Amino acid sequence: MASYIARRVAYLIPIWLGITVLAFLISTLAPGDPARIYFQRTHGRQPSQQELQIVRDRFNLDKPVVEQYVSWLSGAVRGDLGVSFTTGKPVLDELLLRFPATLTLAFWATVVTVVIAIPIGILAAIKRNSVLDQVTRAMSMLGASIPSFWLALLLIILFSVKLQWLPASGQQGWESLILPALALGLGDAAVVARLTRSSLLEILNEDYVKTARAKGLSEGRIMIRHILRNGMAAVVTQIGLAFGFLLAYSAIVEVIFVWPGIGRLAVDAIGQRDYTMIQGFVVFAGSIFVLINLAVDLFYMWLDPRVTLGGQGAVAG
Amino acid sequence: MADTAGTVSASELQAPALLPPRPRLRQLVGDRTALAGLVILVLMYTAALAAPLIAPQDPNEQDVVNRYAPVSFEHPLGTDNLGRDELSRLLYGARVSLFTALGVGVAILAIGIVVGSIAGFAGGFVDGLLMRIVDVLLAFPSLLLALAITGMLGPGLLHLMIGMVAVWWTDYARMMRGLVLSMRERPFVESARAVGLPGPLVAARHVLPNIVGPVIVLGTVQTGRLLLALSALSFLGLGVQPPTSEWGAMLSEGQQYLASAPQLMVYPGIAITIAALGFNLLGDGLRDVLDPTMEH
Numbered sequence: 001m002a003s004y005i006a007r008r009v010a011y012l013i014p015i016w017l018g019i020t021v022l023a024f025l026i027s028t029l030a031p032g033d034p035a036r037i038y039f040q041r042t043h044g045r046q047p048s049q050q051e052l053q054i055v056r057d058r059f060n061l062d063k064p065v066v067e068q069y070v071s072w073l074s075g076a077v078r079g080d081l082g083v084s085f086t087t088g089k090p091v092l093d094e095l096l097l098r099f100p101a102t103l104t105l106a107f108w109a110t111v112v113t114v115v116i117a118i119p120i121g122i123l124a125a126i127k128r129n130s131v132l133d134q135v136t137r138a139m140s141m142l143g144a145s146i147p148s149f150w151l152a153l154l155l156i157i158l159f160s161v162k163l164q165w166l167p168a169s170g171q172q173g174w175e176s177l178i179l180p181a182l183a184l185g186l187g188d189a190a191v192v193a194r195l196t197r198s199s200l201l202e203i204l205n206e207d208y209v210k211t212a213r214a215k216g217l218s219e220g221r222i223m224i225r226h227i228l229r230n231g232m233a234a235v236v237t238q239i240g241l242a243f244g245f246l247l248a249y250s251a252i253v254e255v256i257f258v259w260p261g262i263g264r265l266a267v268d269a270i271g272q273r274d275y276t277m278i279q280g281f282v283v284f285a286g287s288i289f290v291l292i293n294l295a296v297d298l299f300y301m302w303l304d305p306r307v308t309l310g311g312q313g314a315v316a317g
Numbered sequence: 318m319a320d321t322a323g324t325v326s327a328s329e330l331q332a333p334a335l336l337p338p339r340p341r342l343r344q345l346v347g348d349r350t351a352l353a354g355l356v357i358l359v360l361m362y363t364a365a366l367a368a369p370l371i372a373p374q375d376p377n378e379q380d381v382v383n384r385y386a387p388v389s390f391e392h393p394l395g396t397d398n399l400g401r402d403e404l405s406r407l408l409y410g411a412r413v414s415l416f417t418a419l420g421v422g423v424a425i426l427a428i429g430i431v432v433g434s435i436a437g438f439a440g441g442f443v444d445g446l447l448m449r450i451v452d453v454l455l456a457f458p459s460l461l462l463a464l465a466i467t468g469m470l471g472p473g474l475l476h477l478m479i480g481m482v483a484v485w486w487t488d489y490a491r492m493m494r495g496l497v498l499s500m501r502e503r504p505f506v507e508s509a510r511a512v513g514l515p516g517p518l519v520a521a522r523h524v525l526p527n528i529v530g531p532v533i534v535l536g537t538v539q540t541g542r543l544l545l546a547l548s549a550l551s552f553l554g555l556g557v558q559p560p561t562s563e564w565g566a567m568l569s570e571g572q573q574y575l576a577s578a579p580q581l582m583v584y585p586g587i588a589i590t591i592a593a594l595g596f597n598l599l600g601d602g603l604r605d606v607l608d609p610t611m612e613h
Contacts, residue, residue: 018453022462029469141601145593147545149552150586153572157579248458252549256572266461267553270468282457282465290456 008297012290019290020076023282024069027275034275035061038085041272072279081280086272091280095262099284101171102254102261105184106246108177110239112185113192118235120189121196122228128201136193143190149252152183156256169258180257184250188242195238200231233303240296244289351602354537357595361588365411374402376409377560385578397567397581398574407588410562415592417478417556417563418544424482426536429489436490437497448494451487459484460546467555474563477556481543492535496528530607537603541596548589564589 035055039047047055056062059082060071075082081091124136159179160168167176203209204227212222251263258264262281269277364371373393380400388395394403436447454462467480500506509519548565550556557563559570564585571581 014449015452015456018449019456022453022457026465026469029466031471141597142590142594145541145545145597146590147548147552147586147593149549150568150582150589153568153575153582154586157575157582161576161579245458248461251461251464252553255553266464267468270464271554273469275469278465278468282462285461286457289458293456 004301005298008294012294015290016287019286020073020283021069023279023286024072026282027279028065030273030275034085035059037273041086042088076283081283082276084269084277085274086269086277091276092284094265094277095280095284098260098262098265101259102247102250102263105177105180105250105254105259105261106243108181109184109188109246109250110243112181113188113242114239116186117189117192118196121193121235122200122223124193124197125200125204126223133197136197140190140194143187146187148183148187148249149256151186152180152253152256155179155183171260176257176259180250180253180259183253183256184246188239188246192235192238192242196231196235199234200227203227203231206230233300236303237296237300240292240299244292244296247288247292248285348602348606350598351606354595354597354599354602357591358599361411361592361595362415364408365415368405368408368412372402372405372408374405376401376405376562378402385574394584395580398570398578403581403584406562406567407564407584410564410567410585411588411592413474413557413561413563414544414547414565414589417474418540418547421478421481421485421543421547422536422540424478425486425539426489426532428482428486430493430532432486433490433493433495434497437494437501444494447490451490454484454487455491457484459487460549463546464550464553464555467550472555472558474557477547477550480555481546481550485539485543485546488535488539489532492531493528496531500527534600534604534607537596538600541593541600544589544596545593 033052035052036047038059039051039055043051060068063071072082079092081095083089084091084094087094120132120136124130124133127133156168156179159166166179168179170176209222209227248263250259250261251267253259254261254264255267262284266278266281266285268274269281373391378401380396383392383396383400384398386392386396386400392402392404394407397403397406432447432451436444462484463477463480465480466483467477470476470479506519509522514522547556548563548568551563551565552569554566554569557566559566567585568582571578571585574581
C-alpha cells in the first residue's frame with residue numbers, strides 16, 4: 001500500500017515536468033516578438049533597440065530555448081512563475097488571488113450534481129424500466145448534449161431577465177452563486193445519475209444481495225447496508241474526476257457570469273496575449289488537475305483495496 | 318502453440334470469428350436509438366451542404382431597417398441585430414460547425430491510429446515515450462489546453478482546428494494501442510505471424526478489421542464532443558471571425574442582446590444541442606450493435 005502510494009506519487013514527477021514543457025512550448029507558439037509586445041504594453045510606445053535589449057535581458061529572451069526553459073522551470077519549482085505581461089504583478093499571486101472563487105464555484109456545482117443525480121440514479125435503478133427510468137435515460141442523453149455555456153445563457157434569460165429573481169453577474173453573496181453552479185452542475189448531474197443507476201444495477205444482481213434478500217432482510221436495509229455502500233465507489237470516483245474538469249470547464253461559465261475566477265483570468269490573458277500569465281495558468285491548472293486525480297485514485301484504493309496496482313490501469317484517467 | 322501453427326491452413330486464418338460480427342446496416346436501422354441519431358445527423362449534414370440552395374437569404378446581407386424582425390414568410394426565424402436572416406445564418410453556420418467538427422474528428426482519428434499502432438506494435442522505448450506524451454496531454458482537460466494553444470496562435474478557424482487536433486488525438490491513440498496489444502495475443506494473429514506473414518500484412522489483414530467497431534463507436538461520440546468544444550471555443554471568440562456565421566459565434570454575438578432579443582440565443586443553441594444529441598444517440602446505439610461487450 002505504502003509502496004503503491006510512493007510509486008503513484010513518483011509517477012507524478014515526469015507528468016508534472018511534461019506539463020511544464022507543454023506550458024513553455026505553448027508560450028513559444030505566439031507570433032511576434034514578446035519583448036516588443038511587453039514594452040509596448042507597459043510603456044505605450046515603440047521601444048528603441050536599446051530598450052528592447054533591456055527587456056530581452058530581463059526575460060532571458062536572447063538565450064536558447066532550452067536555457068530559457070530551465071531558468072523558467074527553476075523559478076517555477078520555487079513558486080515563481082514570473083510576472084504578468086499586462087499588470088507586471090507576479091503570476092502566481094494573481095492565480096492564487098482568483099483561485100478561491102473558482103474553487104467555490106466548482107464546489108457548489110458539485111453539490112448541485114450530487115443532490116440531483118444520486119437520488120434520481122438510485123430511484124431509476126430501483127424502479128428499473130419505469131417511466132422515471134426512461135426519463136432519466138432521456139435526460140442524461142440530453143444533458144450530455146447541451147453545451148453548458150448555452151445552459152448558462154438560458155438560465156440568465158429565464159431567472160435574471162424574465163423573472164428577475166437572481167443576478168446575472170458579479171459576486172453579491174449566495175444569490176450570485178446559484179445560476180453559475182446550476183449551469184455547471186446540471187450537465188454532470190446527467191452523467192452521474194446514469195452512472196449511479198448502472199453501478200447499482202450491477203450490484204442488485206450480486207449473490208450477496210440475493211443472499212441478504214433470501215435471509216429476509218427488508219429492502220431498505222439491503223439498499224443501505226449492501227447496495228449503496230458497494231455501489232458508490234465508482235460514483236464517488238466519477239464525481240472526483242468531474243470536479244477536476246469543473247475547475248477547467250468553469251472558464252466559460254465564469255466569463256458569462258463575470259465570475260472572478262482563474263478561468264476568466266485565463267480567457268482575459270488570452271485576449272490580451274499575456275504570455276506569462278497563460279503559461280502560469282497552464283502549469284497551475286495542470287498541477288491542480290493532476291493532484292485531484294491522485295486524490296481520487298488514493299480514495300478509490302482506500303474504498304476498494306483490491307484495486308490492482310499495475311502501472312497503466314491504475315494511473316489512467 | 319507456435320510449433321503447431323505451421324500446419325494451420327490459410328483458409329482457417331481468414332476466418333477469425335472472435336469479435337462480434339461486422340455491423341449490418343439492417344441491424345443498425347433496427348436499433349431505434351442509432352436510427353434516430355443517424356436520421357438527425359443525415360438531415361443536419363444534408364441541410365448544411367444544401368445551404369446555398371435552401372437558405373432563404375444571403376446570410377451576411379444586412380438590412381438595418383428590418384432588425385430583430387419577427388418570424389415571417391420572408392424570414393422564417395426572424396432577423397438578427399443587423400437585420401440578417403437568422404435561418405440563413407444558421408444554415409451557413411451549420412457548414413462551419415458541423416464540417417469543422419467532422420474534419421477535426423477525422424484528423425485526430427488518423428493521428429491517433431498512427432501513433433497508437435506505432436506504440437502498440439513497436440513496444441519498448443518508443444511505446445514508453447509516446448504513452449508518456451499521451452499521459453501529459455491527458456493530465457489536462459482538453460478544452461483548456463485547446464483554449465491556451467489557440468489563444469497563443471491567435472483567433473481564427475484554422476488556429477482553432479490546430480489547437481483542437483493537437484490535444485484531442487490522445488483518446489484514439491490510447492485505445493488503438495490497447496486494441497493492438499490485445500490483438501497481438503489473439504491466436505489467429507499469433508498463427509498468422511507464425512506462418513511467416515510479415516508484420517504490416519498481419520496488421521492490415523487481421524488486426525485492423527477487428528478494431529473497426531470500437532473505433533467507430535468512439536469516433537461518433539468523440540465528434541459530438543468536438544462539436545460542443547468547438548462551439549464553446551468559438552463562443553469565446555477564438556474561432557471564425559465576423560461576419561462569417563458559426564453556431565458558437567452566433568451565440569457569442571447574440572449574448573450582447575440577451576435582454577432585448579433572447580430569441581437570437583435560442584436558435585443556435587438548439588442547433589448545437591440537436592446535432593450533439595444526434596452524435597450521442599448514434600454512438601449509444603452503435604455501441605449496442607457493434608460492441609456489446611463494451612461497458613454501457
